[in-house]
Amino acid sequence: MNASIERDYPLTPRWLTLFGWGALAFLLLSQVLGVLTSPPDRDMGDLQKIMYVHVPSAFMSLIGYAVIFVFGILYLVKRDLRYDLLAASAAQVGAVFAAATLVTGSIWARPTWNVWWTWDARLTSMAVLFLMYVGYLVLRAFTEDEIRRARWSAAIAGLGFINSGIVYMSVKWWRTIHQMQSTPGTIDPAYVRGFRMNIIAFLFVFAYFVISRYRVARVVRDVEARIEERALAPNAENVHA
Amino acid sequence: MPENWLYIAAAYGVVWSAIIGYRLFLGARRREARELVRKEVEL
Amino acid sequence: MSLSSEFARARAIAWKDLTAERRTKANFNAVLFFTALILLLFGFALGPDQQALREAAAGVLWLTVLFGGVLSFNRSYEMELEGGALEALLLYPGDRRALFVGKLIANLAFLVLIEVILVPVAAILYDLPLLSGGGFFGVLLLGTIGFVTLGTFYAAMASRVRAREVLLPLLLFPMLVPLLLSAVEATKSLLVGNLMGDASSWVRLLVVFDVIFLVATFFAFEYVIEE
Numbered sequence: 129m130n131a132s133i134e135r136d137y138p139l140t141p142r143w144l145t146l147f148g149w150g151a152l153a154f155l156l157l158s159q160v161l162g163v164l165t166s167p168p169d170r171d172m173g174d175l176q177k178i179m180y181v182h183v184p185s186a187f188m189s190l191i192g193y194a195v196i197f198v199f200g201i202l203y204l205v206k207r208d209l210r211y212d213l214l215a216a217s218a219a220q221v222g223a224v225f226a227a228a229t230l231v232t233g234s235i236w237a238r239p240t241w242n243v244w245w246t247w248d249a250r251l252t253s254m255a256v257l258f259l260m261y262v263g264y265l266v267l268r269a270f271t272e273d274e275i276r277r278a279r280w281s282a283a284i285a286g287l288g289f290i291n292s293g294i295v296y297m298s299v300k301w302w303r304t305i306h307q308m309q310s311t312p313g314t315i316d317p318a319y320v321r322g323f324r325m326n327i328i329a330f331l332f333v334f335a336y337f338v339i340s341r342y343r344v345a346r347v348v349r350d351v352e353a354r355i356e357e358r359a360l361a362p363n364a365e366n367v368h369a
Numbered sequence: 370m371p372e373n374w375l376y377i378a379a380a381y382g383v384v385w386s387a388i389i390g391y392r393l394f395l396g397a398r399r400r401e402a403r404e405l406v407r408k409e410v411e412l
Numbered sequence: 413m414s415l416s417s418e419f420a421r422a423r424a425i426a427w428k429d430l431t432a433e434r435r436t437k438a439n440f441n442a443v444l445f446f447t448a449l450i451l452l453l454f455g456f457a458l459g460p461d462q463q464a465l466r467e468a469a470a471g472v473l474w475l476t477v478l479f480g481g482v483l484s485f486n487r488s489y490e491m492e493l494e495g496g497a498l499e500a501l502l503l504y505p506g507d508r509r510a511l512f513v514g515k516l517i518a519n520l521a522f523l524v525l526i527e528v529i530l531v532p533v534a535a536i537l538y539d540l541p542l543l544s545g546g547g548f549f550g551v552l553l554l555g556t557i558g559f560v561t562l563g564t565f566y567a568a569m570a571s572r573v574r575a576r577e578v579l580l581p582l583l584l585f586p587m588l589v590p591l592l593l594s595a596v597e598a599t600k601s602l603l604v605g606n607l608m609g610d611a612s613s614w615v616r617l618l619v620v621f622d623v624i625f626l627v628a629t630f631f632a633f634e635y636v637i638e639e
Contacts, residue, residue: 224391239376290624
């Protein structure tokens with residue numbers, strides 16, 4: 129008679145806890161290695177080290193939207209609400225990383241170009257992506273019916289995914305015409321290893337967060353469905369008890 | 370440029386607070402979910 | 413159902429919406445005066461230097477169109493929701509996308525009518541050479557088509573939840589960034605006359621944007637409306 133939902137579908141199965149700690153350890157290792165082993169950049173000096181948090185965060189926000197898009201399509205094809213919950217979990221985590229990308233981008237812009245904000249194609253597109261995340265999450269928060277919420281979210285994610293590419297291209301174009309300062313384009317090969325490690329480490333953290341969030345969402349949904357079921361059939365409860 | 374380290378520290382601080390912050394948020398959601406399960410069982 | 417009968421359905425819905433609008437006119441007049449007010453307020457905020465106003469005019473005009481449009485899209489579904497008419501419309505046989513096309517046409521007509529009055533007002537207030545060429549009107553129409561397409565699509569969702577007034581712009585405006593950029597840049601180069609060569613590439617981007625989202629919303633609408 130103990131919590132059967134938690135027994136059938138634990139919030140934190142042992143493998144997930146281990147995976148979480150492993151991801152954290154690998155992230156710490158990658159960050160320390162990245163900071164310690166990178167030589168000061170010719171143009172940016174030590175500021176280059178910001179890239180080990182800024183660029184992986186940006187990657188996670190891009191991957192996050194792609195994940196929402198894929199799970200949205202999967203939901204529309206299979207009509208299984210679990211895909212919708214996965215998409216919603218990825219949206220929440222992706223939005224956090226998008227916000228972190230914006231703030232670190234701003235912190236980086238200040239000593240590099242002496243402004244807190246630059247209308248650079250990547251930073252500006254990231255701001256638009258962040259707003260699309262916010263729109264997605266707000267629409268979910270305001271839509272009560274779960275089937276309708278799932279369909280609408282998938283539709284929004286599809287259009288947003290198409291749009292993100294067009295936004296980046298158009299802002300880049302706009303910028304080239306106005307000829308403002310350029311972004312540091314190429315990456316020195318000396319930094320590549322640190323980059324790769326950090327991106328993989330962020331991917332692990334991202335996956336841990338999405339899986340954990342999804343399991344919470346699923347348990348809550350299962351409990352609510354059960355409560356609703358019982359409310360509809362009050363007699364069955366007595367038999368059960 | 371020593372003040373550069375201030376910006377570097379700020380950037381790392383932001384991303385690590387985001388990660389730790391989300392983990393705490395996750396912990397709170399887990400506690401809520403467990404509470405919900407416990408209540409449902411008691412019913 | 414044949415294609416021509418679907419068109420007839422779309423046309424009937426557009427006609428119905430426009431007739432309802434014509435009967436009351438309240439919404440049209442309110443949006444029109446609101447947009448004129450925005451033009452005036454931007455003038456106070458940016459003026460009175462004539463040259464600075466002309467430089468900013470393209471951006472101001474497009475933002476005004478966006479703010480006016482976003483007020484009117486929800487309305488086109490709210491009319492249906494009030495009497496439970498949307499459910500009734502959905503019960504009719506045939507493709508539901510005809511409903512979307514009909515609403516799109518009605519919204520497009522509504523906004524174009526607003527612009528017919530708004531643009532001369534903007535030309536007077538901001539000293540714009542409107543009659544210098546037909547290119548500007550082409551840009552205006554292309555930008556409006558893309559805007560109305562996405563606006564009609566998102567309003568189908570936003571109009572059916574709480575907080576619809578704030579949700580629609582929150583969903584819609586980030587999607588419109590490429591449209592706003594290309595419409596403003598094209599308008600600027602056509603009206604103020606700098607970098608003439610640029611207008612055509614921005615117009616091409618507008619056309620691509622319109623086509624992509626006309627197709628995408630047309631197919632995605634099925635998932636928004638099914639119940």
